[in-house]
Amino acid sequence: MSNDISIALDAMGGDTGLDVIVPAAISALGQHPDVRIILVGDEPRLAAAVAAAGESANPRLNIRHASQQVEMDEMASAAMRNKKDSSMRVALDLVKEGVAHACVSAGNTGALMATSRFVLKMLPGIERPAICTSLPSMTGHTWMLDLGANVDCNAEHLFQFSLMGSVLAAAVDGNEHPRVGLLNIGEEDIKGNEQVKQAAQLLQSGMPNYAGYAEGDDIYKGGFDVIVCDGFVGNVSLKTSEGVARMIAEFIKQEFRRNLLTKLAAMIVMPVLKAFRRRIDPRAYNGASLLGLRGIVIKSHGGADAFAFANAIKVAILEVRENVPERITARLRAYEENRQAL
Amino acid sequence: MSNDISIALDAMGGDTGLDVIVPAAISALGQHPDVRIILVGDEPRLAAAVAAAGESANPRLNIRHASQQVEMDEMASAAMRNKKDSSMRVALDLVKEGVAHACVSAGNTGALMATSRFVLKMLPGIERPAICTSLPSMTGHTWMLDLGANVDCNAEHLFQFSLMGSVLAAAVDGNEHPRVGLLNIGEEDIKGNEQVKQAAQLLQSGMPNYAGYAEGDDIYKGGFDVIVCDGFVGNVSLKTSEGVARMIAEFIKQEFRRNLLTKLAAMIVMPVLKAFRRRIDPRAYNGASLLGLRGIVIKSHGGADAFAFANAIKVAILEVRENVPERITARLRAYEENRQAL
The missing domain is CATH 3.40.718.10 (Isopropylmalate Dehydrogenase)
Structure with missing residues (x-):
């Protein structure tokens, strides 16, 4: 369906891992029949976790391999330089390519912010992203x-x-x-x-x-x-x-x-x-928005449990439905036109 | 007695007034037999409040008249210029003159800070007061x-x-x-x-x-x-x-x-x-210290009740006993000597 919403999850981010993220994804899919989820990370481990949950045949739960993982205490600059195939980076690339409508990550905030900015770029007229x-x-x-x-x-x-x-x-x-x-x-x-x-x-x-x-x-x-x-x-x-x-x-x-x-x-x-x-x-x-980017990125708390992480996914879905980045641009344009008219 | 402690109370400051400050003073006197309190403000009203509390004969509860009062929303600069006989200013003057060892006020924080700085001056080496x-x-x-x-x-x-x-x-x-x-x-x-x-x-x-x-x-x-x-x-x-x-x-x-x-x-x-x-x-x-001054000034919450205001008085007494301003100066001097020795 053309109005399907696709959410990329940085499945390797955060302190808790697949035991939290896979159940959260399954719970979100149950609540939102028009949503697809792409789990981004180590394919064998993800496939095993999905199989263990009995969801291997779920057509709305997909896996995208990424060979690396950003550590929670890694410097953002190092992560960007050395981890071009991290689950975080690949999930953001999916948003940039239009394959996913939003990315949710429980990973390193500094790295998520810097990588989002690098991959997605800022909205026109917005100088800084904000959480x-x-x-x-x-x-x-x-x-x-x-x-x-x-x-x-x-x-x-x-x-x-x-x-x-x-x-x-x-x-x-x-x-x-x-x-x-x-x-x-x-x-x-x-x-x-x-x-x-x-x-x-x-x-x-x-x-x-x-x-x-x-x-x-x-x-x-x-x-x-x-x-x-x-x-x-x-x-x-x-x-x-x-x-x-x-x-x-x-x-x-x-x-x-x-x-x-x-x-x-x-x-x-x-x-x-x-x-x-x-x-x-x-x-x-749970689920903080990284606003000001040309794309939707939601930061989950690093220690989120499945209930909390599912809430972060819900925030992402809501922002996709409501076209938050486009609305920010429209509002800013209206303000600029108004300012010039004065 | 030479080791008596004398505390000046800005009796007209705060949102609650004499119904709070007079009982708080009496309670503090009961707990601290070596303390004298000077109520600073409108003498007839203060005398009436003290009489109503049955404490007119208490030799440790004194009154000092001040004809003005700083309003809670008054600009500090205006208060300093126009209210040279305010209860706040007179209470601070008593500290400067050595008649009182500390001042407690529930009044306008900005005015208290500015007036304290003007009347008492900063300790040597301290550039800014802090709450x-x-x-x-x-x-x-x-x-x-x-x-x-x-x-x-x-x-x-x-x-x-x-x-x-x-x-x-x-x-x-x-x-x-x-x-x-x-x-x-x-x-x-x-x-x-x-x-x-x-x-x-x-x-x-x-x-x-x-x-x-x-x-x-x-x-x-x-x-x-x-x-x-x-x-x-x-x-x-x-x-x-x-x-x-x-x-x-x-x-x-x-x-x-x-x-x-x-x-x-x-x-x-x-x-x-x-x-x-x-x-x-x-x-x-209750009872915040204005540190860095050549004297002890304690700010009580503007809406403090008698129990809370008595706690602010207690803080003042403690700081007098412990010579807080002198100790700050000594510590800063030790630090400066150490820095020069390096």
Whole structure:
């Protein structure tokens, strides 16, 4: 069928391997009858894993051999130079050639970013790629970018991130006017650094859905749909969030394990605790978009399990359906025309 | 007595006012028999509040009149120019004159920072003040700075923050070799911005207790005693933490309120939930130090209640006892001598 969606999986990337990626692929295929998946990696091992799962005859589950594998701690430059037949590189080549519509990888983020940029190139008018994901909030979720692709950003970059984040929110949530916030700090006299102040000016004049400065706690409050910052701040904020959530979960566990009575109480409230955990389950939010490329690339967490990795595949499918790169280009063109008309 | 400690309270600062500050002062006096407190602000109102609390005859609770008050949203420059008899300014003047050993304020952070710097001046060799507080961690607590005094910092500033944070950890925790981490992001190829990389070099060569890069989640893991970053990143990280904690608390509440059964379960586990909440109670961590000044200034949260404000007073008392400013100067001098000897 012409409207089939084909997703290339970097099957050798990540910390967990085929035990996670093959079941995730099979689960995604079950949920999406119009999707084909190409597992990219060591063919004998992949064939064995697919056979073991009883899926050798599945016409929508294909294998593409790649002889190399990018290590999680490998320098991006070394990976690009020495690993031209890596599962990551071949999966991205498939996207470039139009054989696949998107690539999903749980591999080395730096290498994935650099190789994606090299193979797919940037969209016209976008200078830097950005990593974007959605995070749970009190009212639903918040899209946040950049989460670590760029340590230093100027105002123009932050503007472009705002535009890309808006497009993603519109495409995925069907929210055509997402409220965009620029991450800043609240102290009056030192409000923001130069880049942030200049970006605010660009956004005020050029983006109707710009909603002003956001502070760190706004990510989780739900007053903004998209929150934009440079990759250093975004990465620290994301990791900080993980740290707080993990500490709180640990403290809850410790309190319930304190003695026989609290252990009994834990059994009684287990369903409540489980319902609560589901709401902040990071696996449900797995799958970060590498925005700004001429193609769709989704980064899964390196330690993702099959449920989490299947979510990353789902993000890829959604972005293919919604033509996210084309929509970014169209939005940027509309903005540029508007700017020239002024 | 010559070894009495005298603390000046900016009694008009903050969002809550005398209903909080007077009970907090009385509680602190009860806990610290060698401490005197000077309430600075509108004398008739203060005298009435003290009388209402039945403490008019307390020789350790004094009042010092100040005719003005800095508003929470007032620009620091305007406050400094127009409010020379504000409760904040007079409290800081008392520290400068040696009448008080420390000032505690819940007022406007920007104004407090600027006025402190103007009145007290910086310690020799310290270029920028930094806001530092302790945060709960899995193993105890972590000191973090800067939390918002400086949006842009160079390597030398980050080095000085590391030194000041080390002194505070040593003074308050009695930990002479606190492990200092430099906040950074984890992506291999883009590891850190220039300031952070240069600061790491300075720390590696000049600070024996430097323990390497930390990531956002390390704040709460407990592998570092002090974590250093610029004020933009620190403020975002702190606010992000508050946002995550508040969302999680809200989700727990919602799950327990879902139906009659969950409400019953909530009653059963109430003691466990209370014990848990106590461990992450932000009020217990209230009282941020403005480090780098020739004097001790503690910022209380603007919305602090009496318990929280009393904790900020406690921080002030501890820093007076431990001579924090003098110890910072001594440590910096030792470092400079060491550097010249090389």
